[in-house]
Amino acid sequence: MSRVLVALGGNALEPAHGAGTWAEATTEMRRTAKSLAAVVAEGHELVLTHGNGPQVGNLLREAELAAREVPMPPMYVAGAESEGEIGFLIAQELSSALRRAGVPRAVVPVISRTEVDRRDPAFRNPSKPVGRFYSAAEARTLVRERGWVLRPDPHRGGWRRVVPSPLPRRWLEGSAVRAALDAGLADRCVFVVAGGGGIPVARNGSGGWTGVDAVIDKDRGAALVGRQLRCDSLVIVTDVPGAAVGFGTPRQRWLGVVSVRELQRYLDAGEFAAGSMRPKVEAVLDFVRAGGRRAVITDVGSLRRGIRGEAGTRVPSPRVRSPRLPTGGASRRR
Amino acid sequence: MSRVLVALGGNALEPAHGAGTWAEATTEMRRTAKSLAAVVAEGHELVLTHGNGPQVGNLLREAELAAREVPMPPMYVAGAESEGEIGFLIAQELSSALRRAGVPRAVVPVISRTEVDRRDPAFRNPSKPVGRFYSAAEARTLVRERGWVLRPDPHRGGWRRVVPSPLPRRWLEGSAVRAALDAGLADRCVFVVAGGGGIPVARNGSGGWTGVDAVIDKDRGAALVGRQLRCDSLVIVTDVPGAAVGFGTPRQRWLGVVSVRELQRYLDAGEFAAGSMRPKVEAVLDFVRAGGRRAVITDVGSLRRGIRGEAGTRVPSPRVRSPRLPTGGASRRR
Numbered sequence: 001m002s003r004v005l006v007a008l009g010g011n012a013l014e015p016a017h018g019a020g021t022w023a024e025a026t027t028e029m030r031r032t033a034k035s036l037a038a039v040v041a042e043g044h045e046l047v048l049t050h051g052n053g054p055q056v057g058n059l060l061r062e063a064e065l066a067a068r069e070v071p072m073p074p075m076y077v078a079g080a081e082s083e084g085e086i087g088f089l090i091a092q093e094l095s096s097a098l099r100r101a102g103v104p105r106a107v108v109p110v111i112s113r114t115e116v117d118r119r120d121p122a123f124r125n126p127s128k129p130v131g132r133f134y135s136a137a138e139a140r141t142l143v144r145e146r147g148w149v150l151r152p153d154p155h156r157g158g159w160r161r162v163v164p165s166p167l168p169r170r171w172l173e174g175s176a177v178r179a180a181l182d183a184g185l186a187d188r189c190v191f192v193v194a195g196g197g198g199i200p201v202a203r204n205g206s207g208g209w210t211g212v213d214a215v216i217d218k219d220r221g222a223a224l225v226g227r228q229l230r231c232d233s234l235v236i237v238t239d240v241p242g243a244a245v246g247f248g249t250p251r252q253r254w255l256g257v258v259s260v261r262e263l264q265r266y267l268d269a270g271e272f273a274a275g276s277m278r279p280k281v282e283a284v285l286d287f288v289r290a291g292g293r294r295a296v297i298t299d300v301g302s303l304r305r306g307i308r309g310e311a312g313t314r315v316p317s318p319r320v321r322s323p324r325l326p327t328g329g330a331s332r333r334r
Numbered sequence: 335m336s337r338v339l340v341a342l343g344g345n346a347l348e349p350a351h352g353a354g355t356w357a358e359a360t361t362e363m364r365r366t367a368k369s370l371a372a373v374v375a376e377g378h379e380l381v382l383t384h385g386n387g388p389q390v391g392n393l394l395r396e397a398e399l400a401a402r403e404v405p406m407p408p409m410y411v412a413g414a415e416s417e418g419e420i421g422f423l424i425a426q427e428l429s430s431a432l433r434r435a436g437v438p439r440a441v442v443p444v445i446s447r448t449e450v451d452r453r454d455p456a457f458r459n460p461s462k463p464v465g466r467f468y469s470a471a472e473a474r475t476l477v478r479e480r481g482w483v484l485r486p487d488p489h490r491g492g493w494r495r496v497v498p499s500p501l502p503r504r505w506l507e508g509s510a511v512r513a514a515l516d517a518g519l520a521d522r523c524v525f526v527v528a529g530g531g532g533i534p535v536a537r538n539g540s541g542g543w544t545g546v547d548a549v550i551d552k553d554r555g556a557a558l559v560g561r562q563l564r565c566d567s568l569v570i571v572t573d574v575p576g577a578a579v580g581f582g583t584p585r586q587r588w589l590g591v592v593s594v595r596e597l598q599r600y601l602d603a604g605e606f607a608a609g610s611m612r613p614k615v616e617a618v619l620d621f622v623r624a625g626g627r628r629a630v631i632t633d634v635g636s637l638r639r640g641i642r643g644e645a646g647t648r649v650p651s652p653r654v655r656s657p658r659l660p661t662g663g664a665s666r667r668r
Contacts, residue, residue, distance in 0.1 A: 022407040058404045059415070066399035070392050073356040077419055081393070084418025085411055087445040088533055088545075095506070096542030106510035109445035111421040111526075172429070176440035176523045183517035189510045192445075199422055208430030211422075 002232035002293070003181070004044045004307060006036065007222035007283075009051040012237050012300050013086065020058060029089050032237075033097035035303040036190075041101045044307065045186040047177075048090060049225050051218040052082040052196030060131040075130065075163065076199050076211035083111050083195040090192050098190070107190045113172045113209065114198025114216055114224070120166035128165045128215040133158030164214045168221045171198050172209075174228035181229065197221025219283035227290045234287045234295040235306055236280050242297050242313035243281055245271045255313040260288060263315055288317045336566035336627070337515070338378045338641060340370065341556035341617075343385040346571050346634050347420065354392060363423050366571075367431035369637040370524075375435045378641065379520040381511075382424060383559050385552040386416040386530030394465040409464065409497065410533050410545035417445050417529040424526050432524070441524045447506045447543065448532025448550055448558070454500035462499045462549040467492030498548045502555045505532050506543075508562035515563065531555025553617035561624045568621045568629040569640055570614050576631050576647035577615055579605045589647040594622060597649055622651045 012032045018024040040046050059078040063070070087109025095107045126149045134142065139150040139159035150159045171194050180189070197216030201209040219236055226234040245266055246252045255263070263281060272278040277297075284295035298305075298312025305311035346366045352358040374380050393412040397404070421443025429441045460483045468476065473484040473493035484493045505528050515525070531550030535543040553570055560568040579600055580586045589597070597615060606612040611631075618629035632639075632646025639645035 019405055021405045022411060061404050062396045062400040065403060066396040069399060070395050071353055071355045073419075077356060077422070080418040080422035081415035082418070084414040084416070084421070084445050085407075087418070088411070088414035088447070091445065091447060091506075092535070092543050092545065096540070099541060106507050108507050108510050111418050111425065111443035111445065113422070113425060172425075173440050173442050176442050176519065179522060180514045180517070180519055183514070183519065185510065185514055185517065188513060201426070206430070207433060209426050211426065 001043045001045065003047065003186070003229065004039060004233045004235060005047045005049065005222060005226045005229065005231040006039070006235045006237060006303070007049045007051075007219060008032065008090075008237050009218060009239075013050060013089070014054060016239065020054065025089055026093065029093040030097070032300050033090075033093040034101075035300050036094055037097035037101035037103065038304045039307060040098060040103045040105065040190065042304070042307075045181065046190050047181070047225070047229060047231065048094075048190060048192045049194045049218070049222045050086055050090065050192070050196070052079065052086060053218075055082040055085055056196065057130065064132050074211055075213040076201075079196055079199040080111060083109070083199065086195050087111075087192050094190065105188055105190050107192060109192040109195075110173055110177060112194040112198040113201045114168045114194060114221060115170040115172060115209075116166040116200045116202055116212055116214060116216065117169055118202050118212075120164070122164040122166040122214070126162040126164045128163050129153065129160040130163055130215065131161050133160055135159070165217060166200070166212075166214055168197055168200075168216050168224045171221070171224055171228055172201070174225065178229050194221050194225045197224075217279045217283075219279040220286070223283035223286040223290075226287045226292055230291075232293045233307060234284065234292055235303065235312075236283065236295070236297045237300055237303060238280065238297060239299060241299050241302060241311070243272065243277050247271070247273070247277070257309075257314045257316070260285060260315060260318045284313075284315050288315050291317070291319070293317050335377045335379065337381065337520070337563065338373060338567045338569060339381045339383065339556060339560045339563065339565040340373070340637070341383045341385075341553060341568065341570045342366065342424075343552060343570070343572050347384060347423070348388060350573065354388065359423055360427065363427040364431070366634050367424075367427040368435075369634050370428055371431035371435035371437065372638045373641060374432060374437045374439065374524065376638070376641075379515065380524050381515070381559070381563060381565065382428075382524060382526045383528050383552070383556050384420055384424065384526070384530070386413065386420060387552075389416040389419055390530065391464065398466050408545055409547040410535075413530055413533040414445060417443070417533070420529050421445075421526050428524060439522055439524050441526060443526040443529075444507055444511060446528040446532040447535045448502045448528060448555060449504040449506060449543075450500040450534045450536055450546055450548060450550065451503055452536050452546075454498070456498040456500040456548075460496040460498045462497050463487065463494040464497055464549065465495050467494055469493070499551060500534070500546075500548055502531055502534075502550050502558045505555070505559055505562055506535070508559065512563050528555050528559045531558075551613045551617075553613040554620070557617035557620040557624075560621045560626055560629075564625075566627045567641060568618065568626055569637065569646075570617065570629070570631045571634055571637060572614065572631060573633060574611075575633050575636060575645070577606065577611050581605070581607070581611070591643075591648045591650070594619060594649060594652045618647075618649050622649050625651070625653065627651050 091107040200212040302311035425441040534546040630640040636645035
């Protein structure tokens with residue numbers, strides 16, 4: 001038995017080329033839920049986190065299209081709404097799947113906030129495009145009226161808002177959820193936390209928190225959650241069977257078991273695409289270097305085998321492997 | 335020390351005649367958070383629930399206005415999104431207020447589902463208007479294409495969708511949250527639960543849950559949460575200082591301490607307006623009859639005094655008052 005954090009992204013939440021309907025998302029999640037329930041049935045403590053890119057995109061488009069009639073909330077509010085929407089979707093399908101698998105649990109989605117640092121260099125270089133496409137004239141108005149930063153999109157010929165993507169520093173509800181797990185709640189609950197990496201907030205002058213219009217990378221957020229909950233394993237679920245070197249070239253090779261050192265070398269050599277496999281690899285390295293026992297990148301279908309160490313790109317902790325440290329008794333609660 | 339459930343509605347979440355902006359909601363919530371923090375500082379275990387009517391209204395209007403570009407999700411998804419949005423709003427302001435009051439706590443909003451029964455008579459008589467106003471021609475299209483029920487609005491001259499308002503039967507995450515509180519989490523957390531009475535779901539044929547387009551009365555939902563968490567007190571926070579008989583007439587009289595029997599008599603006599611004070615009174619009666627020690631209806635400014643038994647309409651448990659039952663040792667955990 002071990003504590004496993006599964007980070008759901010891409011096809012685990014909705015189909016890649018669908019129309020974006022709720023019915024599609026439900027069908028897709030039902031399939032994912034079956035794999036997740038099997039993990040619980042094998043005796044693991046399961047915690048979930050998830051991405052929210054397409055959902056926030058839809059919420060922002062809705063809010064912009066309705067802005068003449070309904071006051072448009074700040075972008076970070078769409079993050080909060082997406083945590084509600086996706087948390088509900090997961091709860092609906094996973095609670096049923098768990099019961100069918102003979103391991104009934106309450107599925108408890110927690111609205112999560114994640115602290116970012118205003119001094120993060122990402123704030124000087126907003127790079128993540130969000131929301132609708134605008135004409136050059138509309139873009140000028142938005143810069144003036146809302147203070148947005150917009151950039152032309154070279155491929156699709158319009159202008160889009162760009163926001164920073166700072167590193168997540170601390171998941172604010174983490175200590176409470178960890179206390180709940182450590183108090184034995186894991187036997188009756190599956191927590192769903194820090195969707196989309198958590199709603200980005202920054203300290204304000206009066207000792208409180210202010211929402212920040214930004215995109216936290218959900219994989220980096222997952223590594224943070226894994227550290228704060230002291231998970232044994234982090235499994236990043238994506239659309240492909242693992243990380244590959246030479247991806248999309250004739251020399252493409254999927255990585256199986258790979259050491260931190262080797263994976264870092266591939267990362268430094270630019271093997272992994274920014275905004276795609278790169279943040280997953282960074283998250284995996286971050287997690288195992290901070291004490292996680294192992295991290296896996298795999299697809300939904302291989303989730304269970306990935307956790308067993310039989311599929312996906314598997315990165316063991318450098319500590320467990322070191323001859324100077326005991327390997328047998330690696331404690332579950334570091 | 336006692337476990338107190340506070341149900342926030344109306345002005346506690348946003349101003350009555352504002353424009354519906356996020357900035358307004360933040361300011362209003364900041365004021366409410368100060369009163370809530372004072373309750374924690376007095377040593378009570380605080381749990382929160384809240385309404386979501388205006389927020390769901392805005393989300394539905396946004397979704398309808400954007401429907402040509404973004405597939406419109408079912409209404410119950412807007413309920414989930416509103417739980418995310420309002421949970422985040424509460425967490426932001428309350429976590430700061432708690433720290434300033436010297437009682438730092440994690441504020442943990444839980445996305446909550448509430449079971450309703452398809453055989454509830456409310457499903458035969460949809461009565462709650464939701465979303466936008468439509469012309470008669472649009473209404474006919476919506477009946478045909480979406481299977482909605484629409485009714486003409488006698489005052490504003492358009493057609494609106496109506497949905498059922500069934501009784502909440504069971505809050506699905508309740509046992510997990512109660513286990514967390516009983517394990518001592520209340521010393522470090524304030525849970526925010528079952529916003530809008532919880533997202534309505536009903537059992538489906540395959541042993542799972544299906545979302546239902548309905549409106550659960552948030553006060554009846556609060557009574558259910560209070561029972562499931564075995565709260566000592568339920569405080570319904572609204573825009574007026576309490577319940578009144580002869581409301582809006584020359585004989586208007588605010589009710590202070592009032593017995594279950596007397597309050598039931600006023601309810602039966604039609605003293606309380608449907609959709610307004612009536613469900614609050616029903617919730618209060620429901621809660622104390624099921625074993626709650628007392629229930630209070632009051633406004634934000636009187637919250638602390640209401641919990642002390644010094645303000646608002648206060649309804650003590652009929653059991654505690656009965657001479658046949660011990661009164662002094664009424665246990666905190668019934």
